[in-house]
Amino acid sequence: MLPIFLSELTQIFRNRSVLITSFVMPIAVSAFFLYQHDLFTQIGSLGYIAAIVMFTVCAFGLYASSVTTLASRRQNLFLKRLRSTAAGDAGILAGLVLPATAIALVQVTAIMAVLAAVTTAPDNIVLLALAVVTTAAMMVGLALATAGLTNSPEHAQVTTLPVCLGVVAVASWVGISGTEDLTLLKRLLPGGAATELVVNAWTGGVATTDSLLLLAPTLAWVFLAAVLASRLFRWEPRR
Amino acid sequence: MPTTPVIEVEGLNVTYGDFHAVQDLSFHVRRGELYALLGTNGAGKTSTLETIEGHRTATSGTVRVFGQSPADRSAVRPKMGIMLQDSGFTPDLTVAESVRLVGALTRRTDRVDRVLDVVDLTRKADTKVSQLSGGEKRRLDFATAVYGTPELVFLDEPTTGLDIQSRDDLWSTVDKMRETGTTVVLTTHYLEEAQQHADRIGLMHRGRFHREGTVAELTRTLPSVIRFGLPAPAPALPLQATREGDGRYLVETFELQKAMSALLRWAEDHGLELRDLEAGPTRLDDVFRAIGNA
Numbered sequence: 176m177l178p179i180f181l182s183e184l185t186q187i188f189r190n191r192s193v194l195i196t197s198f199v200m201p202i203a204v205s206a207f208f209l210y211q212h213d214l215f216t217q218i219g220s221l222g223y224i225a226a227i228v229m230f231t232v233c234a235f236g237l238y239a240s241s242v243t244t245l246a247s248r249r250q251n252l253f254l255k256r257l258r259s260t261a262a263g264d265a266g267i268l269a270g271l272v273l274p275a276t277a278i279a280l281v282q283v284t285a286i287m288a289v290l291a292a293v294t295t296a297p298d299n300i301v302l303l304a305l306a307v308v309t310t311a312a313m314m315v316g317l318a319l320a321t322a323g324l325t326n327s328p329e330h331a332q333v334t335t336l337p338v339c340l341g342v343v344a345v346a347s348w349v350g351i352s353g354t355e356d357l358t359l360l361k362r363l364l365p366g367g368a369a370t371e372l373v374v375n376a377w378t379g380g381v382a383t384t385d386s387l388l389l390l391a392p393t394l395a396w397v398f399l400a401a402v403l404a405s406r407l408f409r410w411e412p413r414r
Numbered sequence: 415m416p417t418t419p420v421i422e423v424e425g426l427n428v429t430y431g432d433f434h435a436v437q438d439l440s441f442h443v444r445r446g447e448l449y450a451l452l453g454t455n456g457a458g459k460t461s462t463l464e465t466i467e468g469h470r471t472a473t474s475g476t477v478r479v480f481g482q483s484p485a486d487r488s489a490v491r492p493k494m495g496i497m498l499q500d501s502g503f504t505p506d507l508t509v510a511e512s513v514r515l516v517g518a519l520t521r522r523t524d525r526v527d528r529v530l531d532v533v534d535l536t537r538k539a540d541t542k543v544s545q546l547s548g549g550e551k552r553r554l555d556f557a558t559a560v561y562g563t564p565e566l567v568f569l570d571e572p573t574t575g576l577d578i579q580s581r582d583d584l585w586s587t588v589d590k591m592r593e594t595g596t597t598v599v600l601t602t603h604y605l606e607e608a609q610q611h612a613d614r615i616g617l618m619h620r621g622r623f624h625r626e627g628t629v630a631e632l633t634r635t636l637p638s639v640i641r642f643g644l645p646a647p648a649p650a651l652p653l654q655a656t657r658e659g660d661g662r663y664l665v666e667t668f669e670l671q672k673a674m675s676a677l678l679r680w681a682e683d684h685g686l687e688l689r690d691l692e693a694g695p696t697r698l699d700d701v702f703r704a705i706g707n708a
Contacts, residue, residue: 178518186506252502256558258469259498260519261491411469 179257179270183244187274197240198278201232205286212294221294222374223350228286229307229373230346230366233314234339237279241272241318243331250327254410264410272315283307298379302386306372309393313365314342316400323407342366350374368392418445420566420597421466426475428461435461437621439475448588448598450608452698453618454705459601460499460570462618466599467496467568479566492521495559499570499601501551505544509535512543513557522562532587533557534580548575556584566597573604585611609698617705624705629698636696636704637666640673643689652680661689670695 187193205228208215215224248254248271257267287303297303317338325334342365349370354361361367372389375381421443428436436458443449453459464470466477468484468491477483479490503512513526530536533553538546546554552575559567569588573581588598588611602608608615609629617625617632625632643661653673655663667673674693681688 178515182504182507182511182515185511186504189506248504251504252498252500253504255469256498256502256516257519258487259467259491259496259502260516261488261521262519263487 176262176266176270176273179262179267180273183271184274187240187278193240193243197236197243197275198282201236202282202286204231204235205282209286209290209293212290216294219351220374220378221290222297222377223347223370225287225290225297225303225377226346226350226370226373227343228290229283229310230342230370232279232282232286233310234342236282237275237311238314238318238321239331239335239339240275241315242321242325242335243328244271244275245318245322246325246331247328249322249409250412252411258410268319272318276311276315280307280311297377299376299383299386302376302383303373305387305390306369306376306393309390309397310366310369313369313393313396313400316397316404317365319404320400320407323404323409326413338365346370362389362392365396419443420445420447420480421449421599422476422478423462423466424476426462426465426477427473428458428465428470429473434621436465439618439621439623441616441623441626443597443599445597446592446595447613448592448600448611450600450602450612450615451618452601452605452608452615452702453624454620454702456620457618458621459618463568463570463599463601467494493565495520495561495564495567497555497559497567497569497572499574501543501555503543503551503554506542508540508542509546509554510539512554513561516558517561520558520562520564522564524562529557529561532560534583549577549580552576553580553584556587560587560591563591563594563596565595566599567591569598569600569602571602572600573602573607581607605698605702615698617701619705625701632701633696633698636700637668638670638673638693638695639700640665640667640670640677640691640693642677642691644686648686649684652676 208224208228212221212224254267258264287297291297321334321338325331345364345366349361349367354371362371368389368391372386375386375389419442423442424440426436426439427434439462451459451462461470465472466479466484468487471485480493482489484490507515510526510530513529517524517526517529527536527539530539533556535550535553535557538550543551543554552572556572559569572584576584585607592598600608600612612629614626614628615632616623625635641662641664644663646661651663653665653667653676655665658664665673665677670693677688
């Protein structure tokens with residue numbers, strides 16, 4: 176897995192378009208939210224800003240770039256090449272998606288650290304970290320599943336839109352309106368419970384045990400995404 | 415030659431929906447042997463090869479490589495080098511990085527510079543794969559297949575897109591590896607390469623083996639041919655011949671020397687010149703054509 180991880184990392188920093196669309200753009204959007212944090216705090220809360228930042232990075236930096244990478248590696252038969260070695264399937268997939276995951280986690284951590292520095296620190300950092308990690312796991316699972324439906328890197332621009340826009344929209348909806356009404360629906364939507372967890376972790380005032388329950392829907396999405404990925408993912412282009 | 419089977423295929427069937435790509439195929443490849451899998455387009459060569467490599471699952475039948483299932487990659491692949499039909503490299507890595515990556519994943523040990531030297535890509539070591547020509551990509555593919563000198567090498571259309579010098583170099587490397595006991599499974603459309611290098615050949619047609627054996631065994635099944643031209647009108651020939659038009663004749667015989675002697679004696683007796691005289695044993699292409707026309 177390590178050789179694949181290192182080669183993917185090399186390629187990410189070598190390919191300017193991937194670097195800009197997947198990693199510079201999410202940072203730029205996040206920077207805008209940080210710059211306008213007073214305005215967005217009035218609309219939602221600091222937790223809302225943290226959730227939006229997390230989902231922007233995880234959707235565009237992690238999910239979309241992972242789908243694009245997997246589709247590209249399959250299209251040029253690199254996945255087949257890797258499978259012609261002694262590497263196992265799990266190791267190959269981990270090596271391919273971990274660089275984007277690691278970069279996304281570093282980005283989210285750095286942006287949240289800046290947000291905490293310019294505003295106030297989160298109430299419960301452990302809960303916040305759990306929310307970020309489970310969200311990243313969900314997005315990786317969804318990326319593997321979406322890659323199965325994506326024929327090429329160009330096609331990824333279309334196939335990734337529903338999830339990218341969907342999770343950011345859900346995060347905005349839940350982050351701004353809260354979960355007092357339509358509670359079950361908002362928590363079951365992908366990203367809904369994770370957003371509420373981030374808001375709780377940043378703002379505080381909710382019992383930790385109650386917040387921990389919010390991990391369940393996200394973990395369910397991780398499981399569902401894994402099942403979908405196992406059924407949809409393809410190692411070679413369709414003939 | 416040692417006879418331990420490296421590959422054992424028994425009753426292999428591969429289907430895609432209703433399409434039966436491979437039907438009840440059985441054969442084995444012995445250690446140190448170069449076995450060529452040839453066939454018409456859509457004959458099932460790639461399905462067979464990919465099943466043996468472990469890229470594809472057999473619908474039924476058994477495939478054993480080194481006595482194990484090819485699906486057990488961690489056990490089998492360290493002994494296997496695979497040259498795919500299509501390159502399968504990412505464009506943003508350099509040649510050296512690509513060899514280093516695939517080499518590391520094979521779990522064999524070798525030096526990247528040695529392997530690049532073998533395929534004459536040393537001066538391209540720092541060139542991105544996207545900047546390589548088609549032939550250079552094939553050589554890179556070959557480099558990853560022979561990294562660490564595996565016990566078994568699969569060569570899928572290895573010389574497609576290579577110039578003559580590169581083809582000769584590739585075969586020279588294969589010959590050297592075979593001297594150390596490496597087993598080779600080859601598919602190619604260049605029949606003269608199979609004829610020259612293969613110990614045994616499996617000729618596939620419509621998912622089945624049409625014939626299998628050494629080149630001599632395969633070509634022995636068809637007659638040798640003699641072709642020549644005669645001025646009209648020509649006296650009666652001493653052999654049964656087919657007229658091909660433009661005063662050209664074709665003689666098919668299983669006794670080439672005897673037929674040639676009779677024909678030359680007849681021409682001398684009649685003071686005739688046999689124009690554009692050609693004679694030779696059956697080539698693999700003739701066997702191949704016979705199958706295609708069957």
